[in-house]
Amino acid sequence: xxxxxxxxxxxxxxxxxxxxxxxxxxxxxxxxxxxxxxxxxxxxxxxxxxxxxxxxxxxxxxxxxxxxxxxxxxxxxxxxxxxxxxxxxxxxxxxxxxxxxxxxxxxxxxxxxxxxxxxxxxxxxxxxxxxxxxxxxxxxxxxxxxxxxxxxxxxxxxxxxxxxxxxxxxxxxxxxxxxxxxxxxxxxxxxxxxxxxxxxxxxxxxxxxxxxxxxxxxxxxxxxxxxxxxxxxxxxxxxxxxxxxxxxxxxxxxxxxxxxxxxxxxxxxxxxxxxxxxxxxxxxxxxxxxxxxxxxxxxxxxxxxxxxxxxxxxxxxxxxxxxxxxxxxxxxxxxxxxxxxxxxxxxxxxxxxxxxxxxxxxxxxxxxxxxxxxxx
Amino acid sequence: xxxxxxxxxxxxxxxxxxxxxxxxxxxxxxxxxxxxxxxxxxxxxxxxxxxxxxxxxxxxxxxxxxxxxxxxxxxxxxxxxxxxxxxxxxxxxxxxxxxxxxxxxxxxxxxxxxxxxxxxxxxxxxxxxxxxxxxxxxxxxxxxxxxxxxxxxxxxxxxxxxxxxxxxxxxxxxxxxxxxxxxxxxxxxxxxxxxxxxxxxxxxxxxxxxxxxxxxxxxxxxxxxxxxxxxxxxxxxxxxxxxxxxxxxxxxxxxxxxxxxxxxxxxxxxxxxxxxxxxxxxxxxxxxxxxxxxxxxxxxxxxxxxxxxxxxxxxxxxxxxxxxxxxxxxxxxxxxxxxxxxxxxxxxxxxxxxxxxxxxxxxxxxxxxxxxxxxxxxx
Numbered sequence: 199x200x201x202x203x204x205x206x207x208x209x210x211x212x213x214x215x216x217x218x219x220x221x222x223x224x225x226x227x228x229x230x231x232x233x234x235x236x237x238x239x240x241x242x243x244x245x246x247x248x249x250x251x252x253x254x255x256x257x258x259x260x261x262x263x264x265x266x267x268x269x270x271x272x273x274x275x276x277x278x279x280x281x282x283x284x285x286x287x288x289x290x291x292x293x294x295x296x297x298x299x300x301x302x303x304x305x306x307x308x309x310x311x312x313x314x315x316x317x318x319x320x321x322x323x324x325x326x327x328x329x330x331x332x333x334x335x336x337x338x339x340x341x342x343x344x345x346x347x348x349x350x351x352x353x354x355x356x357x358x359x360x361x362x363x364x365x366x367x368x369x370x371x372x373x374x375x376x377x378x379x380x381x382x383x384x385x386x387x388x389x390x391x392x393x394x395x396x397x398x399x400x401x402x403x404x405x406x407x408x409x410x411x412x413x414x415x416x417x418x419x420x421x422x423x424x425x426x427x428x429x430x431x432x433x434x435x436x437x438x439x440x441x442x443x444x445x446x447x448x449x450x451x452x453x454x455x456x457x458x459x460x461x462x463x464x465x466x467x468x469x470x471x472x473x474x475x476x477x478x479x480x481x482x483x484x485x486x487x488x489x490x491x492x493x494x495x496x497x498x499x500x501x502x503x504x505x506x507x508x509x510x511x512x513x514x515x516x517x518x519x520x521x522x523x524x525x526x527x528x529x530x531x532x533x534x535x536x537x538x539x540x541x542x543x544x545x546x547x548x549x550x551x552x553x554x555x556x557x558x559x560x561x562x563x564x565x566x567x568x569x570x571x572x573x574x
Numbered sequence: 575x576x577x578x579x580x581x582x583x584x585x586x587x588x589x590x591x592x593x594x595x596x597x598x599x600x601x602x603x604x605x606x607x608x609x610x611x612x613x614x615x616x617x618x619x620x621x622x623x624x625x626x627x628x629x630x631x632x633x634x635x636x637x638x639x640x641x642x643x644x645x646x647x648x649x650x651x652x653x654x655x656x657x658x659x660x661x662x663x664x665x666x667x668x669x670x671x672x673x674x675x676x677x678x679x680x681x682x683x684x685x686x687x688x689x690x691x692x693x694x695x696x697x698x699x700x701x702x703x704x705x706x707x708x709x710x711x712x713x714x715x716x717x718x719x720x721x722x723x724x725x726x727x728x729x730x731x732x733x734x735x736x737x738x739x740x741x742x743x744x745x746x747x748x749x750x751x752x753x754x755x756x757x758x759x760x761x762x763x764x765x766x767x768x769x770x771x772x773x774x775x776x777x778x779x780x781x782x783x784x785x786x787x788x789x790x791x792x793x794x795x796x797x798x799x800x801x802x803x804x805x806x807x808x809x810x811x812x813x814x815x816x817x818x819x820x821x822x823x824x825x826x827x828x829x830x831x832x833x834x835x836x837x838x839x840x841x842x843x844x845x846x847x848x849x850x851x852x853x854x855x856x857x858x859x860x861x862x863x864x865x866x867x868x869x870x871x872x873x874x875x876x877x878x879x880x881x882x883x884x885x886x887x888x889x890x891x892x893x894x895x896x897x898x899x900x901x902x903x904x905x906x907x908x909x910x911x912x913x914x915x916x917x918x919x920x921x922x923x924x925x926x927x928x929x930x931x932x933x934x935x936x937x938x939x940x941x942x943x944x945x946x947x948x949x950x951x952x953x
Binding site: 217219220223224226227230231234235237238239240241242243244245246247262285288289290291294307310312313314315316317318319320321322323324325326327328329331332333334335336338339341342343345346349350355356359360361362363364365366367368369370371372373375376377379380392396400404407484485486487488489491492493496499500501504505507509510511513514515516519533536537540541542543547 | 592594595598602605606609610612613614615617618619620637663664665666681682684685686687688689690691692693694695696697698699700701702703704706707708709710711713714716717718720721724725728739740741742743744745746747748749750751752754755756758759776779783787864865866867868870871872874875878879882883887888889891892893894897911914915918919921925
């Protein structure tokens, strides 16, 4: 046992080192993902394409339009004389949101009669429309407050206390509300899961496909020794990836690292074992590299991205999807990563998810060993 | 022609020799469709809120009640001290803390603006900003009730309209997706993504596999010409891709209730043009990979940016300018515009012509390049 596992590990390491392209991929892929998510992906919505039909053409209507065009969330791309032109602009995707200021806007406003302004959204981008409707509401709310104040003061009436409540928002852990700080810790979890599972998923099945497993079977090496030995080098690679991703996140993307580095590495180790075990299990049960890869793709890459809370909050999902997320290891590590990096959570706060990850890894590894046949 | 069909038959047999591949090729796309259709939403519900009420007035309690009544927030109880607040935020027990300072109600009574302290957990930046947005909505409706009350009171003395409400009322309408279902946005995207994955990845693996196992040499010495070999290898994946697309469309319309506003024929035409690029990419990947493992990694390396920079999950307009320029080289970008345009908006070929041209041009370039490289290697 003491010498066999290192021997297998050494052999696997030689395999990896000989195939430098794969090894390079194991580091290039994380870097590409980091750059993509760090630079390109943001939840912040700005510069929505706005089209306006100002049928009133007064100072009041222009000031309404200016409230929109001056906001960083909207960019005026088209001004048309009447509302009839707007559906075409939305159909062609030239505008994402359209405003109709009706004739008589200014007159009705001056008499405080209440005037309706139509706002049309391109609902096909539902997430954008949801968030943007919040901005639209905010603009109209502050517009109403200033109109009421103006109307009252013109008549010499007291306006006081508008708006009645002024929310003073302070954001903890991420004062600028920078979405990169949210994304990068989650990304570390996703990268580790994908690399760990992808690399190991091919180890056993490749030997089987190429026929070299026969040689191993003939030796007295035990099943668990083969699998543990094969796992060790990949453990190192996946851990190196997690360190690389975190260092780039902190240095390049200014993600804060408030908590304990040792705690982070300790939990990362537990998580990596879980990821490697998924890959090994896939490799043991699959008959071909193609199938092993597809299994891993479906059980790690997609869930780690969609069901872990990395990009989309778990609590917004329907209950049956939330139930599935409990079986996704990345879900636990995403919250551990954010907790340690951004909030500085101590050991006691991450114990429960870490224990779960450990149990998850142990069960899958046990399954992989049990299902592994030292036969042809 | 006969030779092409022979290769195609062999490829089909090989693909489905393992019965589990059947599941991977036909069940997995449906699984992904449900995942994306239901899980991927930025619409945040149940934002957990703790309240620290130093005012303990009827007015503050009333506001708290209307906040929890809105349905966006769930009550996590009250926090009694600064330490309790800090602990709750660090441990993630709540996403938001509302602090009503002493004198909150007095200020309201005097007709002054009363400050309300809002503490947000920013570690999930999107949830935090959506939560702040919802709070803004509730406060806006509170403002509205105050304006209405004041207007009614003043209208008697000042000859205004009899019951003035808000001066300006936005009437918001959502076109193409009136209920703003996120599945309307995601499902056309999944269709495009599955086509990309199935055709590109499977093609690259099928060709690399022959080289890795050494059977490519046998194929090369047969009288099959390189283009026949390629056509025969790719045909099965074209068929599989189109079957997957049909399955997805059936679920999209039957289960998710997508409108299918445009022409079905136009959609399949677009898919064929799109397959040109994906098969070309698959072939190109196989020419640079020696093992299936490498082919998988290179495919992932191509797939991740294609998916992320296509507007599938994240709108292109929100990306930084240089990245937006990059997306013009992404075939998936154009295909997505077409798929969404046809399914949701009922766009005609006339409106989508630029996307069709660009998709075709990209496909022609990639495909020619790939075939040229493959022929050089096969020779």
